Amino acid sequence: MPGNKDEVHIKILDTNIWLADPEKALSVFHPKNEYTTTYILIPGIVLEESDDFKSHQGEVGYNSRRTGRMLRQLLRNSPESSYLQGIKIAPNYFIRIVTGFEDEISDYFTKAEAEVRTVFRSPERGKVKMDNIILAYALAYERFAKAQKKQKWEIELVTQDNYLIVKASAFGITANEWEAIRVLKSGVDFYKGYSDITTLKPEGYNRIYSAVMDKKSVNFSLDDICVASCFPNQFFRVVNPENTLESLLGRNDPFDDNVYFFAVCEWAENEQQTIHPVYQNKYPVKGIQPRNYQQAFALEALLDERIKLVTLIGRAGTGKTLLTLAASFHQLDMDQKLRLLITKPIVPVGNTLGFLPGTSDEKLAPWMQCIFDNAMLFKEGQYMQEYIRTGQITLQPLEHVRGRSIHKGLYILEEAQNLIPKEAKTVITREADTSRIILLGDTEQIDHPHLNEHTNGLLYASERMKASKLSATVYLTKGERGQLAAEAAELL
Numbered sequence: 001m002p003g004n005k006d007e008v009h010i011k012i013l014d015t016n017i018w019l020a021d022p023e024k025a026l027s028v029f030h031p032k033n034e035y036t037t038t039y040i041l042i043p044g045i046v047l048e049e050s051d052d053f054k055s056h057q058g059e060v061g062y063n064s065r066r067t068g069r070m071l072r073q074l075l076r077n078s079p080e081s082s083y084l085q086g087i088k089i090a091p092n093y094f095i096r097i098v099t100g101f102e103d104e105i106s107d108y109f110t111k112a113e114a115e116v117r118t119v120f121r122s123p124e125r126g127k128v129k130m131d132n133i134i135l136a137y138a139l140a141y142e143r144f145a146k147a148q149k150k151q152k153w154e155i156e157l158v159t160q161d162n163y164l165i166v167k168a169s170a171f172g173i174t175a176n177e178w179e180a181i182r183v184l185k186s187g188v189d190f191y192k193g194y195s196d197i198t199t200l201k202p203e204g205y206n207r208i209y210s211a212v213m214d215k216k217s218v219n220f221s222l223d224d225i226c227v228a229s230c231f232p233n234q235f236f237r238v239v240n241p242e243n244t245l246e247s248l249l250g251r252n253d254p255f256d257d258n259v260y261f262f263a264v265c266e267w268a269e270n271e272q273q274t275i276h277p278v279y280q281n282k283y284p285v286k287g288i289q290p291r292n293y294q295q296a297f298a299l300e301a302l303l304d305e306r307i308k309l310v311t312l313i314g315r316a317g318t319g320k321t322l323l324t325l326a327a328s329f330h331q332l333d334m335d336q337k338l339r340l341l342i343t344k345p346i347v348p349v350g351n352t353l354g355f356l357p358g359t360s361d362e363k364l365a366p367w368m369q370c371i372f373d374n375a376m377l378f379k380e381g382q383y384m385q386e387y388i389r390t391g392q393i394t395l396q397p398l399e400h401v402r403g404r405s406i407h408k409g410l411y412i413l414e415e416a417q418n419l420i421p422k423e424a425k426t427v428i429t430r431e432a433d434t435s436r437i438i439l440l441g442d443t444e445q446i447d448h449p450h451l452n453e454h455t456n457g458l459l460y461a462s463e464r465m466k467a468s469k470l471s472a473t474v475y476l477t478k479g480e481r482g483q484l485a486a487e488a489a490e491l492l
Contacts, residue, residue: 007152009038012138014159015049015130016450017178018042019060021422022067031092039086040095041141042071045133047097058398059423060450071095098137108147109140120167131164138173160450190443190459191466193311193473194235194297199226202241209240209248212261218278219258225250227259233307233472235297237265249275249296254469255306262300265293286378288326294476295319301472302327302438309428311416311439311462314476320440321374321414328410328438329380332392337408340393342371344414345423345448370414398423407432417441418448419457428461 009031017025031038053064074095078087086094100109113136120132138157145153157168157175168175200208208224211217222230225238232254238261240246245267253260264276273292275283283289285303290296294314301310302324312320332338375381387393398413413419413427416439424439431437441458448456465471 007036007154008150009036009154010041010141010156011038012041012043012134012141012155012157013046014134014157014161014164015046016160017158018046018050018067019053019063020160020178020420020450020455022063022070026070026089026095029093030090034092037092038094040089041098041137042095043134043137044097044099045130049130059420059426063422100137100140105137105140105144108143109136112136112139112143115139116171119170131161131167134159135164135167135171135173138168138175139171142171142173160455190475191231191463191473192313192475193233193462193466194237194294194475195230196247197225197227197236197238198241200238200241205238205240205242205248208238208261209264212248212278213264215278218261219253219256220250220261222252222259225259231466232469233301235300235474237293247293249293249300251297251300263293263296265296286326286329286380288322290323291319291480292478294474294478295323295480298323298474298476299327301474303330304472305331305436307470307472308431308433308436309439309461309465309468309471310436311458311465311471311473312476313441313443313458313462313473315442315444315479317479317481318476319480320476321370322377324412324438324440325371325374325378328412329378331410332380339391339409340387340412341396341406341409342393342412342414343396343398343427345398345416345418371412398427406430406435409435411435411437413437413439415441415447416458416461417443417446417456418451419460420448420451421455421457421460424457424461428465 009029011029013025026040029038029040050064050067053060054068055061056064074087074089086096088094098105100106100113113133116132116136116139117128120129122129122132135157138155142155145155155174157164157173158178159165159175160178162177165175165177204224204226208220222228225236227236230236230252232252234252236248236250236252236259238248238250240248247265248261249263249265250259250261262278262282264278266274266276268274275290275293275296277283283299285299288299290299295318298310298312298319301307312324314320328340332340372381372384375384380387384393388395398419411427411431416424418441419427428437439458439461441456443453443456443459446452446456451457453459462471462473466473
């Protein structure tokens with residue numbers, strides 16, 4: 001390794017980093033300049049843990065196998081190197097497999113492992129936690145650098161395991177969550193798909209309101225509502241400066257290059273909202289009337305077939321699934337050749353039911369019950385089984401979507417907060433020009449063990465696609481399922 005004068009960054013990567021995105025794990029730690037050398041260290045125990053996942057189905061198993069192939073290819077491309085010596089990825093950029101027997105750390109590793117095992121003793125006699133061994137590697141290199149007075153060495157343990165980060169802090173080891181896989185930087189709020197406009201003067205608001213209600217014009221510019229810039233398909237609630245209980249609802253329409261106003265929202269003293277569409281035949285949709293301005297935004301996005309990706313984020317009971325089915329059944333009425341494909345990540349809440357007998361549709365039925373519950377509010381719900389039998393509605397496991405090309409279809413993906421970012425990319429890239437995809441989910445109810453509110457695929461898709469004119473996002477906060485459901489979502 002380089003001497004004391006060189007700035008050296010040593011990144012020890014936990015197993016969950018490789019299982020999340022192995023390509024990005026190799027690409028994001030490049031040295032910041034020619035005077036810095038970076039080593040990515042893979043403890044041997046990480047290889048063992050990754051190997052245990054290679055037979056798993058889904059993205060985790062795929063990434064485990066992908067990691068092995070990538071490391072093997074790196075070795076083939078560097079015949080003069082070895083995993084122990086370090087494989088050169090780029091100038092001043094190396095990857096090494098470490099075993100603890102390396103000359104520089106062998107003594108330190110033995111002592112560090114014993115010390116970590118003593119402090120964090122496993123409840124099961126004789127068993128050593130894998131995380132503790134990974135921590136011992138970081139501690140060994142930290143103590144080696146300190147003993148050799150390598151002031152310019154920076155040792156960092158990179159992980160998505162909060163407990164490992166806390167454990168590392170007990171030994172003074174720098175450990176951080178992997179920022180590269182976070183959708184948002186710390187302290188940054190996510191894109192909600194709409195904004196309130198409260199800066200319009202009374203004469204400006206009245207001019208727009210009169211033109212919209214008299215149907216002289218529903219199209220205006222961003223300057224008319226005092227907005228300098230915004231994203232395509234971003235929605236606006238333009239508040240009446242003289243009566244804040246009234247507002248105009250509009251959307252930045254990138255296809256016609258204007259702000260299109262489609263409804264007026266009126267608030268009652270009891271916080272109930274009434275949506276008055278500009279064109280009276282706009283609502284209800286399959287008997288569903290939007291109960292608040294956020295639902296009106298969602299229906300507007302769902303009904304515009306030019307928008308190919310609709311992302312609805314919100315708590316339970318805000319109407320995500322109900323509105324989606326209303327718009328979907330409405331479009332099935334318009335085009336009998338359209339197919340409705342419904343799927344969701346199979347991530348159980350609580351204890352799993354285990355093996356489910358029957359056909360593929362019968363196995364999936366319990367997971368799709370949320371769809372059936374909402375569908376029963378429509379006449380189409382009575383014929384769901386017939387639609388499934390004839391193939392107009394298809395229930396499909398998420399694992400089967402890779403490699404498909406979906407034409408002439410509406411793709412509804414429930415519980416999308418349990419997608420990892422790579423899965424979100426996989427499903428969205430399956431859509432042909434004649435298809436649309438609708439992602440539904442609640443970032444406060446993530447059941448996937450390797451995801452959180454910063455790293456899930458739902459937020460990833462919304463944030464990365466917000467600048468596309470083919471995409472629209474709506475964040476729903478007001479519960480409309482019932483008073484108990486609304487209060488439970490807020491208080492529990």
